[in-house]
Amino acid sequence: MSNVKGIDEITRKINKAVANMKRTSSRGLASAAVYIANKAVQRAPIESGDLKNSVYIDLDGKRVAKGEEDVRSAQKRVGTDIGINEKMAAVGFCSKYAVKQHEDLSLRHDRTDGYRVPEFNQRTGKRNKTAGKSINLVPGGQAKFLESVLVEEQDRILRCIAEEVSLNDD
């Protein structure tokens, strides 16, 4: 009968690797959620900014970021106070018209760029800075602003998770 040596050492290393993978995959999950949220905000239609600002990230059912600024800075928190041992992430928009804006592809999302055709006061000849018709339309976001990120960037999203796992693979 042969005597196999080192089994305990191998088991210890495997257990350590599995524990490490659990921790780093939570970090990867949080990174992916932050990435998706930021990309979705970039694509969201803008009128008043309410929709973009209604973006949120939930980890294990707990809201960890709400609003455009919060989501933008969330990556710095990954690994410190978020992405520790969470197993589920959700990204969404909570504005009441978010669903309609997201789903209805027949809506136009153009907006004006703020330029106004100058209007002059006929009596004084001075330009009235607040009057005048806006004419320049620029792209103002798109429908499917969240779903399109998941569809078009699925490789990048999976890489977010994989990179965290492999970077911390000690």
Add this chain to the structure above:
Amino acid sequence: MIDALKAFLEEKGYTDISLDGMPTEAAAPEAIGLFCWSHTVADISDGSGTFLIQIQVRRKTRQAAKTICDELFALLDSGLDEEPIRLTENKWCIARPRRGAIILDRTALTTTYYCEIALWGENQ
């Protein structure tokens, strides 16, 4: 792909189909809109692509809108065996259902339902 889909549906008897837009309710209360909202290709470029398509059906009654939307959703399903669907003489696809008929909008005059499918085929 979306033009071929329009031709296919017209061949099946559906009318008033518009691409990437819907006519105003006043101009055409009953209409079908086809929207291609994403087109992805596989990492390995083999000449194929996936077209994500939303179909909107607007009718004067809720029941008619839902019935036609359900019909189109069932029609554009290649099934578990991924049977190719020949859209036109030289255009085929494999159609996968993504989202069944859901209400999108209702006004005093009309109701709009939508469904979503993915068409995989030639990348054009």
